[in-house]
Amino acid sequence: MWRGDELEFxxxxxxxxxxxxxxxxxxxxxxxxxxxxxxxxGRPGREEIEFDVTATTDVTLCCFRRKPFEKMVEKTxxxxxxxxxxxxxxxxxxxxxxxxxxxxxxxxxxATFLEMLMIRSRTDxxxxxxxxxxxPLTREQIANYLGLTLETVSRQLNALKKDGVLEFTDRxxxxxxxxxxxxxxxxxxxxxxxIV
Numbered sequence: 684m685w686r687g688d689e690l691e692f693x694x695x696x697x698x699x700x701x702x703x704x705x706x707x708x709x710x711x712x713x714x715x716x717x718x719x720x721x722x723x724x725g726r727p728g729r730e731e732i733e734f735d736v737t738a739t740t741d742v743t744l745c746c747f748r749r750k751p752f753e754k755m756v757e758k759t760x761x762x763x764x765x766x767x768x769x770x771x772x773x774x775x776x777x778x779x780x781x782x783x784x785x786x787x788x789x790x791x792x793x794a795t796f797l798e799m800l801m802i803r804s805r806t807d808x809x810x811x812x813x814x815x816x817x818x819p820l821t822r823e824q825i826a827n828y829l830g831l832t833l834e835t836v837s838r839q840l841n842a843l844k845k846d847g848v849l850e851f852t853d854r855x856x857x858x859x860x861x862x863x864x865x866x867x868x869x870x871x872x873x874x875x876x877x878i879v
Contacts, residue, residue, distance in 0.1 A: 693725035699742030794868035
């Protein structure tokens with residue numbers, strides 16, 4: 684889907700990952716979000732697509748024609764409520780992302796990104812709390828998404844591997860060997876308590 688095109692369909696991501704991006708008039712492009720399973724594409728009540736949506740892996744969507752879907756939303760209160768919940772979840776995620784881009788170190792950014800993948804991935808490959816995952820983006824795309832350089836992304840992934848947090852089987856597939864260390868590397872205050 685391309686920004687400015689007519690929004691004929693809305694959809695829910697069933698499988699896979701897609702990126703949301705915006706291109707500026709001078710040609711620069713910024714990735715502004717990822718769509719993971721259960722995320723919704725498009726907005727009822729809007730007639731144009733707001734962002735470019737590009738599959739970064741194989742993606743399966745559950746699509747609905749926009750106009751009949753809007754009528755269904757009007758007649759089905761719990762559907763309208765669910766869409767509002769999704770929108771509020773997106774707002775929370777956007778606020779977390781502002782914190783990540785504005786205040787976190789490179790290591791914290793990479794760890795937060797990997798933790799998000801771990802949490803949002805629907806995988807049955809969790810063996811003894813060690814999830815097997817695949818990077819849905821190239822290292823260059825990760826760098827663009829996190830506001831880092833390609834070299835920094837590679838360095839930080841290698842550091843997490845060296846520290847025993849991750850184990851890579853190839854350039855994209857990895858296992859989180861130590862979830863507690865990954866969460867610690869995010870820099871988030873997990874318990875919300877005061878730092879003394």
